[in-house]
Amino acid sequence: MSLRIVVTVKYVPDATGDRHFADDLTVDRDDVDGLLSELDEYAVEQALQISENSDDDVEVTVLTVGPEDAKDALRKALSMGADKAIHVEDDDLHGTDAIGTSLVLAKAVEKAGYDLVVSGMASTDGTMGVVPALLAERLGVPQVTLLSEVSVEDGVVKGRRDGDSATEQLEASLPAVVSVTDQSGEARYPSFKGIMAAKKKPVESWDLSDLDIDEDEVGLENAYTVVESAAERPARTAGTIVKDEGEGGKQLAEFLAGQKFI
Amino acid sequence: MAEVLVYVDHVDGAVRKPTLELLTLARRVGEPVAVALGNGAGDTAAALAEHGAVKVLTHEAAEYGDYLVVPKVDALQAAVAAVSPAAVLVPSSAEGKEIAARLALRLGSGIITDAVDLEAGDEGPVATQSVFAAAFTTKSRVSKGTPVITVKPNSAAVEAAPAAGAVEALSVTFSAAATGTKVTSRTPRESTGRPELTEAAIVVSGGRGVNGAENFAIIEALADSLGAAVGASRAAVDAGWYPHTNQVGQTGKSVSPQLYIASGISGAIQHRAGMQTSKTIVAINKDAEAPIFELVDYGVVGDLFDVVPQLTEEVKTRKG
Numbered sequence A: 001m002s003l004r005i006v007v008t009v010k011y012v013p014d015a016t017g018d019r020h021f022a023d024d025l026t027v028d029r030d031d032v033d034g035l036l037s038e039l040d041e042y043a044v045e046q047a048l049q050i051s052e053n054s055d056d057d058v059e060v061t062v063l064t065v066g067p068e069d070a071k072d073a074l075r076k077a078l079s080m081g082a083d084k085a086i087h088v089e090d091d092d093l094h095g096t097d098a099i100g101t102s103l104v105l106a107k108a109v110e111k112a113g114y115d116l117v118v119s120g121m122a123s124t125d126g127t128m129g130v131v132p133a134l135l136a137e138r139l140g141v142p143q144v145t146l147l148s149e150v151s152v153e154d155g156v157v158k159g160r161r162d163g164d165s166a167t168e169q170l171e172a173s174l175p176a177v178v179s180v181t182d183q184s185g186e187a188r189y190p191s192f193k194g195i196m197a198a199k200k201k202p203v204e205s206w207d208l209s210d211l212d213i214d215e216d217e218v219g220l221e222n223a224y225t226v227v228e229s230a231a232e233r234p235a236r237t238a239g240t241i242v243k244d245e246g247e248g249g250k251q252l253a254e255f256l257a258g259q260k261f262i
Numbered sequence B: 001m002a003e004v005l006v007y008v009d010h011v012d013g014a015v016r017k018p019t020l021e022l023l024t025l026a027r028r029v030g031e032p033v034a035v036a037l038g039n040g041a042g043d044t045a046a047a048l049a050e051h052g053a054v055k056v057l058t059h060e061a062a063e064y065g066d067y068l069v070v071p072k073v074d075a076l077q078a079a080v081a082a083v084s085p086a087a088v089l090v091p092s093s094a095e096g097k098e099i100a101a102r103l104a105l106r107l108g109s110g111i112i113t114d115a116v117d118l119e120a121g122d123e124g125p126v127a128t129q130s131v132f133a134a135a136f137t138t139k140s141r142v143s144k145g146t147p148v149i150t151v152k153p154n155s156a157a158v159e160a161a162p163a164a165g166a167v168e169a170l171s172v173t174f175s176a177a178a179t180g181t182k183v184t185s186r187t188p189r190e191s192t193g194r195p196e197l198t199e200a201a202i203v204v205s206g207g208r209g210v211n212g213a214e215n216f217a218i219i220e221a222l223a224d225s226l227g228a229a230v231g232a233s234r235a236a237v238d239a240g241w242y243p244h245t246n247q248v249g250q251t252g253k254s255v256s257p258q259l260y261i262a263s264g265i266s267g268a269i270q271h272r273a274g275m276q277t278s279k280t281i282v283a284i285n286k287d288a289e290a291p292i293f294e295l296v297d298y299g300v301v302g303d304l305f306d307v308v309p310q311l312t313e314e315v316k317t318r319k320g
């Protein structure tokens, strides 16, 4: 048997950089270094573990939708051990929202062929965390999301979801869409060998016409939401900082009492 | 006035506080119609009516507990078809966002997640969001279809606003996708007796500086003296000192209490993402250079093992 896994990954501005908005109120990607979203590293890791623990013939493909630089994210995933990569890139994609992105991902996943899609729990820039659910809805396959433990056996995916009020064990038949959390297990570092091997791995490039998507289905103009304004949060006014000379706890209590918390 | 659907988050009929906050926001945009699903749905009506629900649509079926997310999407879709609302509001829990997203896609609508405020606007509700780890505030609206908006806990006050709250049975036909993902077991989280982290007015958090699971007792003691919830940084959670359900930050819970007290937490961007919108921020850290001090209203540079117990004692004394 064979198992085709597609891992969706996003190239994001570094969260520790000075992230801001461009004039059109999209995320500015020029001034801050980009990288493979750390939360997607967990998805790559789980896909590789499923592959390593399987007797089947498993192929792990990483897929990204994003600008030219997004290739860096694919390279990182390939150097971790993924087999091949697909880069969907098109000028008309600029400013596409989550609903539009899920369309592009769904079409690309279908074109690539899949038994299992593995995503991260959210991106580290937009942080909506809705793309896996949207993808499942579009593909018409089960959504097995926010897993901190995942396994695949005999065409069934199982996992543990630490939900808002309970821990749930989930189960669904393949094909399915899975998302994994940062509790699922530390992602591996690419080895030197992995980095060298990645250079020879195939990266396919697709544009919207390859996916039969019209330009009026994506992009900023056709987004389902409008950002009307973005303002930097005023810096918090500098607080009082005291050094504990033996009375620090009492001084703090005095402050809290003044604020009516005690 | 147009109706606004509010998805009810409840546990066996006990309505959770974020839903009541949604009713406050819903009343700014229209007349709230609540949708309560699953076991105990009918028992939610009194609380919902008291806070402004003109109608409560209910449906009980085993599917809501036995399968993930999709049955609830089917029901909300049926409610939208029945009511033709001006907007749909859903609490921003992990599940709430997934439900909202799938619903939006089915409706051909846009979705806004994690709103922290909502106002009526000429072209539909305008949502305020806090982005890039709360460094920016944006205002957005949905431009296509029925706006679907998820709202974070503590975004509005709970207000009494008695309304009819007439209970009506919602008729729901489950889709083929509804039974796709089976919930084979569910272990409810054990109650700690402390307030819910996302709903608490005061949160007391500990980080790597707490240095051991057993030492979290001093964080808990402070929390209990203040009637607060307990939070933890990812470093403390990864070390196994405190459960992941208590993690505050980008990949944990996002909290916005009146008072946040961070002890032994450096203030990394991913931690800030989950607490930066707190009203008053206090930190105890032995490193005067720790970035958390950039956020604080009051900071104590010192050893938490001295400062925290002293604070706890002082709080107890003052409270008598």
Ligand SMILES: Cc1cc2nc3c(=O)[nH]c(=O)nc-3n(C[C@H](O)[C@H](O)[C@H](O)COP(=O)(O)OP(=O)(O)OC[C@H]3O[C@@H](n4cnc5c(N)ncnc54)[C@H](O)[C@@H]3O)c2cc1C
Residues within 6 Å of the ligand: A038, A039, A124, A182, B206, B207, B208, B209, B210, B232, B233, B234, B235, B236, B247, B248, B249, B250, B251, B252, B253, B263, B264, B265, B266, B267, B268, B269, B270, B271, B274, B284, B285, B286, B287, B290, B302, B303, B304, B305
């Ligand atoms: C994708 C991603 C997601 C993440 N999500 C989260 C998240 O949701 N939540 C989160 O918290 N982090 C998250 N992180 C991790 C984050 O980057 C930091 O590593 C983490 O927040 C550090 O936790 P800390 O402040 O407890 O530990 P440290 O950074 O090690 O800080 C410990 C602090 O304790 C102080 N200290 C030590 N001993 C004492 C003492 N006796 N008394 C007083 N102070 C003392 C030290 O001076 C130091 O400032 C994420 C990271 C990534 C990459």
